[in-house]
Amino acid sequence: MNKVKKHKIVLQFLPTIGIIIFVVLYVYSAKLYPGGSQANLNSVGFDWINNYWCNLMNEKGMNGKQNPAKPFAISAMVILCFSLTIFFIQFARKFARNRFWKIIIQIFGVLTMAFSVLIFTEYHDIMTTLSSIFGVFVVIGIIWEVYKSELNVFKISGIACIFLLVGNNYIYYSGQLIEYLPLIQKITFLFVLIWIIGLNYKLTGKNVLPHNL
Numbered sequence: 148m149n150k151v152k153k154h155k156i157v158l159q160f161l162p163t164i165g166i167i168i169f170v171v172l173y174v175y176s177a178k179l180y181p182g183g184s185q186a187n188l189n190s191v192g193f194d195w196i197n198n199y200w201c202n203l204m205n206e207k208g209m210n211g212k213q214n215p216a217k218p219f220a221i222s223a224m225v226i227l228c229f230s231l232t233i234f235f236i237q238f239a240r241k242f243a244r245n246r247f248w249k250i251i252i253q254i255f256g257v258l259t260m261a262f263s264v265l266i267f268t269e270y271h272d273i274m275t276t277l278s279s280i281f282g283v284f285v286v287i288g289i290i291w292e293v294y295k296s297e298l299n300v301f302k303i304s305g306i307a308c309i310f311l312l313v314g315n316n317y318i319y320y321s322g323q324l325i326e327y328l329p330l331i332q333k334i335t336f337l338f339v340l341i342w343i344i345g346l347n348y349k350l351t352g353k354n355v356l357p358h359n360l
Contacts, residue, residue, distance in 0.1 A: 162237070162347045165230025166340050172223035176203045179216035183209025185329065199329050200336070204267035221267055228260040234343055235260075238289060241350050242296075248288040255281045255288075279316055286312065289346075298349060304342050311335040 157164075177193035184190050184197035188209050193202075193216075198209075203220035207213055235256025243249040262278035290305040315335050318328045 156351075159237070159351045160347065162230045162234035163344045165226050165233070166344060169223045169227040169230070170340075172219050172226070173200070173203075176216040176220040176223060179214075179219065181208035181210060181212035181214055183211070185209070186326070194329075195333065196330050197326075199332060201266060201271065217267075224267065225264055228264040231343070232257055232260045234347060235285060237350055238292075238346065243288070243292045244295070245292065248291055251284055252288040252292075256285045259285055275319070282312070293346070298346075301342065301346060301349070304338075304345075308335075308339050308342055311338055 177195070177198075180193035180198070180203055182189070182191040182193075184194040184202070185199075186194065186197035190197075190210070200220075202209060203214070203216045204224065205214055206217060235252050239249045239252040239256070243252060259278050259281040262274045262281065265274045266278070268274065286305075286309060290302070290309065293301050293305055296302075311331070312335060315328070315332060318324050318331065
C-alpha cells in the first residue's frame with residue numbers, strides 16, 4: 148500500500164478516529180473532575196448520571212474546587228467538532244445528490260461545529276442555541292439523503308437520532324424532566340456518534356462514492 152493510498156484511507160476515517168479520541172479524552176476528563184453535580188453539589192468525582200458534559204469544561208467543579216479536567220475536556224471538544232466538520236463535508240461531497248442539501252450540510256455543518264466548540268465560554272447558552280438551530284438542518288439534510296438510499300438501518304436509526312436530539316432540546320429549554328437530562332445527553336451522544344461512525348464506514352464503500360473527495 149503506497150503512501151498516497153494510506154493518506155487517503157486515514158483522511159476517509161478521520162471522523163471516526165477523532166470520535167474515538169474524543170471518547171478517550173471524555174473518560175479521562177471525567178476521572179479528573181473534582182466533583183459536584185446538579186443532584187448533589189458536594190459529591191466527589193464525576194457522576195455519570197447527574198453531571199453534564201459541559202461541567203468538565205468549567206474552570207471549577209460544581210463543588211467549587213479547581214477543575215483539572217478543563218484543558219482535556221476542551222481539547223476533546225475541539226477534536227470532536229473538527230472531526231464532525233470533516234464528516235459533514237465528506238458526506239455532502241460523497242453522498243448527497245440534492246444540490247440544496249449538499250450546500251446546507253456543508254455550510255450549516257461548519258457553522259454548527261463552530262458554535263459548538265465555543266460552548267465552554269461565557270456565551271454557553273447562546274452558542275448552544277445557535278448550534279442547535281443550525282444542527283437541526285444538518286441532521287435533516289443527512290437523513291433526507293440517507294432516506295433516498297438503500298441504507299435501511301441508518302434510516303431507522305437516523306429517525307431515532309432526531310427524536311433524541313429533539314428530546315434533549317425540549318428538556319433543556321422547557322426545564323421539564325431536567326433531572327434526567329445529563330443521562331439523556333450521554334445516551335444521545337453515544338447513539339449519534341455510533342450512527343456517524345457507521346455512516347463514515349459506509350462512505351468508504353465503493354458502492355456509495357459517486358466521486359472522490
